[in-house]
Amino acid sequence: MEWNMRELVYYAAVSLDGHLASPDGAFDAxxxxxxxxxxxxxxxxxxxxxxxxxxxxxxxxxxFDTVLMGWNTYAVGLGVPGGESPYRHLRQIVFSRNHTGAGENLTVTDDDPVDVVRSLKDEAGSSIWLCGGGNLATQLADEIDRIVFKRHPIVFGGGIPAFAPNAYSPRRFDLVDTKAFTSGVEVVEYARSR
Structure with a gap:
């Protein structure tokens, strides 16, 4: 995979109806x-x-050398062995206004996500992975350079959307690649229109 600059890449599994998790927050489907x-x-x-x-x-x-998560995405792994620092091979930044904490290569911050991403993009390194969730993706919508969704052949009918509802102008992304698998999963990649 050849990306030209340090990009913010939203890489996630989604349902056919655009959800990261079911109405009860489960993603095991x-x-x-x-x-x-x-x-x-x-x-x-x-x-x-x-x-x-x-x-x-x-x-x-x-x-990727950095991963960004909202607290709810991060909290899924808490209580699981190694869950306090799930991606310890990466710099992990968790955004929360209500929680604190730190772990191996992990920082919890209440800093503005846009400011953090702009600062990260000024550094040398690999791309920045936006792991989730939908609220964080919405806050960072103008900073996302690439979207890679693993679209699974399921419909949740509600739940955690890939982007939280918000009144903002549409953003255009161009299809870069698509891979269809016999499992019914399709990996689609889009780059922000320039």
């Missing part, structure tokens, strides 16, 4: 079996560190 799983190697840096270690997948930070 996304299939972890099938031929689409081979595509994970392309985004090895987006696999939790413990999972990649277990699977013998190398993570060299060539794709």
């Amino acid at each position: 996304f299939s972890l079996e099938g031929d689409h799983m081979a595509d994970l190697a392309r985004f090895a840096d987006a696999i939790p560190t413990a999972g990649a270690d277990h699977l013998g997948i190398a993570q060299d930070r060539s794709c």
